[in-house]
Amino acid sequence: MAITSANQLELLQTAEAVAREKMIDPELVIEAMEESLARAAKSRYGSEMDIRVSIDRKTGRATFTRIRTVVEDELLENYQAELTVEQAKQYMENPQIGDELRDEVPPVEMGRIAAQSAKQVILQKVREAERDRQFEEFKDRAGTIINGVVKREEYGNVIVDIGRGEGILRRNEKIGRESYRPNDRIRCYIKDVRREVRGPQIFLSRTSPEFMAELFKMEVPEIYDGIIEIKAVARDPGSRAKIAVISYDGSIDPVGACVGMRGSRVQAVVNELQGEKIDIIPWNEDMPTFLVNALQPAEVSKVVLDEEAERIEVVVPDEQLSLAIGRRGQNVRLASQLTGLDIDIMTEEDESARRQKEFEERTKLFMETLDLDEFFAQLLVSEGFTNLEEVAYVEVDELLVIDGVDESTAAELQARARDYIDEMNRKALDRARELGVEQGLIDFEGLTPQMIEALADDGVKTLEDFATCADWELAGGWTTVEGERIKDDGILEKFDVSLAEAQDMVMTARVMLGWVDPADLVSEGAEIDAEGEESEAIEEAGA
Structure with missing residues (x-):
């Protein structure tokens, strides 16, 4: 097949048709054609030649050009695509290193094999352009909900037609025992979009906490407008979920707005999630208060927060223990996910037993180390003393408030505590030296x-x-x-x-030890302080 005037315009028409069908830029199709024709020309004239093809965008005429580059004498390797300065003087005036000599060569006759090869090049380029278009289209839609149609199911994974591409809903991203048949309509959350060798991979989810948050955003206008914010979501997909919300308008109840008139708004989300029960909880900056809300419907008697360990102890009435934990630990697990804290739940009886044990241990400590009787040791514990250091170095006035303790008794108590501490310190240092x-x-x-x-x-x-x-x-x-x-x-x-x-x-x-320069620490501290002041200023400006 030769590129003659009879089929020159067909190139442009074919490029337009392919571009329209695949929804890509016609320029990309023409560039693919140019590359395929150049490959065919190299197979005809020699693979070592640098032959390039240019298709006129108006007439469709294909021009075949041989390129030879001027190089230094010692760098001449490819005699078909390179030439020296002396050789170039035969064709041009005052040639310089890097100049290109262009000669137009006759169009090639494309045999069956060459035509097939050219077709493969064009198809490959078109596929790459199509993949790039899909990736560019969907990469910015990650984090949103999309409606699709089920195409097929493969090994438990559902392939979904989402318009200009396909998404995959993996088995572990489906709710419970959901099953779909071809042509079923499905609503999913675009969890991730990745560029891979086989094309863009669009991963969908129905179990992601963000899916629930986006559903509420669609059903509750106040969330979409930013009046109400979803602060946290925890899900046991298909069974139960907890969602924490806060209102930035004092006249709007965040929980009521999410529930809707007669539960219409939350019911729409529940129906989409296959009947998943949803607890809507008011957010609170005070973590213990927020946790009390998160453990609903169980009642909480006491909360002890350890911020450093990110753990929290919750004390509940004996009859509320099973309700607080929930079936198979579901309630406390969701509350833990919602707050980001490890939660230890105990009954009032268990806490009382623990406190009694601590009381007895501290009493025994004071009896043995300070040579006190049980009653006096219990007085110290009852007043809040927990260790010897507190007794030894506390202000004397704090000891005088204990019944039966005068100044001489307080001085004796502190002397005994300090002597014992000094002895323990000496033994510890002796063993450390050993x-x-x-x-x-x-x-x-x-x-x-x-x-x-x-x-x-x-x-x-x-x-x-x-x-x-x-x-x-x-x-x-x-x-x-x-x-x-x-x-x-x-x-x-x-x-x-x-x-x-x-x-x-x-x-x-x-x-x-000289491993770190103190000046570096000062400069780092200054940078941190500056960042902190800047963020505070931004927050104040936003407020």
């Missing part, structure tokens, strides 16, 4: 003898060893592995050393 602790670590400010002994037991015996420790290795922390929070025990955790304190001590040690 384990090989160096004096540099012993003299380090901020470490008690008991802390030094604990470090030595763990192999930390020098200031250099201490400086290489991470803050969580000293203070402990939490690691999330596959969605489950795992406790990391710290060497100094039993001494109530916080992460911030551990970090300060480690950085101080590094400065003392």
